[in-house]
Amino acid sequence: MHSVSNPIAIDLANISKQYGDVTALNDVSASIYDSEFFTLLGPSGCGKTTLLRIIAGFETVSAGNIQLYGQEIRDLPANKRPVNTVFQQYSLFPHMTVAENVSFGLQMQGRDRAFIKDRTAQMLELVQLGSYADRKSTQLSGGQQQRVALARALAPEPKVLLLDEPLSALDLKLRQSMRMELKQIQKHTGITFVFVTHDQEEALTMSDRIAVMSNGQIQQTGDAHSIYTDPCNLFVADFIGEINKLDATIIERFDNGGLCQLGDGVTVECSLSESTQQSEGQLCIRPECLTITSVDDKRSSLQGEIDQFVFLGTDTQVSVKISTGASVLVRVQNTSGSQLDAKTGDQVGLIIDPGSARFLDS
Numbered sequence: 144m145h146s147v148s149n150p151i152a153i154d155l156a157n158i159s160k161q162y163g164d165v166t167a168l169n170d171v172s173a174s175i176y177d178s179e180f181f182t183l184l185g186p187s188g189c190g191k192t193t194l195l196r197i198i199a200g201f202e203t204v205s206a207g208n209i210q211l212y213g214q215e216i217r218d219l220p221a222n223k224r225p226v227n228t229v230f231q232q233y234s235l236f237p238h239m240t241v242a243e244n245v246s247f248g249l250q251m252q253g254r255d256r257a258f259i260k261d262r263t264a265q266m267l268e269l270v271q272l273g274s275y276a277d278r279k280s281t282q283l284s285g286g287q288q289q290r291v292a293l294a295r296a297l298a299p300e301p302k303v304l305l306l307d308e309p310l311s312a313l314d315l316k317l318r319q320s321m322r323m324e325l326k327q328i329q330k331h332t333g334i335t336f337v338f339v340t341h342d343q344e345e346a347l348t349m350s351d352r353i354a355v356m357s358n359g360q361i362q363q364t365g366d367a368h369s370i371y372t373d374p375c376n377l378f379v380a381d382f383i384g385e386i387n388k389l390d391a392t393i394i395e396r397f398d399n400g401g402l403c404q405l406g407d408g409v410t411v412e413c414s415l416s417e418s419t420q421q422s423e424g425q426l427c428i429r430p431e432c433l434t435i436t437s438v439d440d441k442r443s444s445l446q447g448e449i450d451q452f453v454f455l456g457t458d459t460q461v462s463v464k465i466s467t468g469a470s471v472l473v474r475v476q477n478t479s480g481s482q483l484d485a486k487t488g489d490q491v492g493l494i495i496d497p498g499s500a501r502f503l504d505s
């Protein structure tokens with residue numbers, strides 16, 4: 144686990160990258176701490192790989208500065224940086240055995256033979272491939288190849304490991320178990336990880352902190368919990384998890400919140416960040432923050448008619464058409480013994496968890 148008292152490993156200051164007319168990165172700043180598992184999360188084309196390549200030294204910046212442990216490295220060539228990268232295509236050397244792949248970087252460093260042997264064995268134990276040392280890398284499953292790629296990147300003891308969507312080629316089960324393994328390895332080695340993904344679940348489960356990116360900019364940086372519960376704008380709210388968005392107008396502002404009006408005269412109390420200037424926007428509520436109740440329950444803020452049930456295993460998603468005409472999704476947990484006492488067409492009320500309705504304007 145990182146701590147903000149740790150030194151800053153990577154300091155990105157106002158990084159921009161232009162490819163002709165394309166702005167791949169637009170004034171990106173972030174501080175990544177030593178021993179942190181830091182994730183760049185965002186949709187395709189938002190600039191994640193570009194930023195990673197800039198940290199690695201494979202790409203130059205158009206503007207901005209980048210420091211590694213306090214040292215300016217903007218003009219330092221890639222092979223002089225204490226940084227290693229794991230790519231989506233693991234690109235193992237096919238003619239080499241697993242052990243030869245892992246020891247490759249150590250040989251490049253000119254380490255002595257005994258050290259290389261020990262270190263290679265140690266890395267293979269770490270990724271649980273101790274008994275595969277003499278296999279050809281082509282004789283491995285996708286997950287095993289990915290672990291060899293990881294061992295190879297970790298062997299030369301980089302201070303920072305960059306990982307560009309390293310799990311995306313794996314099937315779901317393997318991806319899930321590799322998430323846990325990666326997180327364990329990161330903790331165990333204390334190496335700073337900068338991990339790139341477009342998969343929000345991956346980001347939420349592994350990261351100490353996440354930077355949510357879109358259009359070449361970091362929209363918000365924080366731990367999984369704060370980004371999920373306190374998104375700074377509609378993009379972040381939408382990209383992380385599911386959220387209901389209802390057209391709304393702020394009609395009153397209080398000290399730490401406000402009252403917004405939906406169509407049809409329905410009003411709802413909501414939280415409101417200080418930066419929210421406009422009065423037109425969206426009322427955002429997570430599906431799990433809504434509870435279905437009887438239509439005349441005084442605690443309910445919204446009323447509507449049940450539209451549809453979708454059974455999802457651990458929970459059921461209920462769609463409710465509210466009086467404004469909008470559809471709202473509600474998540475109901477399928478705990479043992481409990482069953483939702485409602486059916487399609489029923490008139491119901493919806494209780495909003497205190498503090499969970501948030502107004503966002505852009």
Ligand SMILES: Nc1ncnc2c1ncn2[C@@H]1O[C@H](COP(=O)(O)OP(=O)(O)OP(=O)(O)O)[C@@H](O)[C@H]1O
Pocket residue numbers: 162165166167185186187188189190191192193194341
């Ligand atoms: N060498 C290049 N020349 C021109 N444009 C580029 C180049 N590399 C990237 N771009 C553009 O820069 C933007 C950011 O690309 P980047 O590869 O960083 O996105 P990404 O977030 O990694 O996306 P993905 O999730 O699809 O991998 C895109 O619009 C891309 O088309």
Ligand SMILES: [Mg+2]
Pocket residue numbers: 191192193
């Ligand atoms: Mg990419």
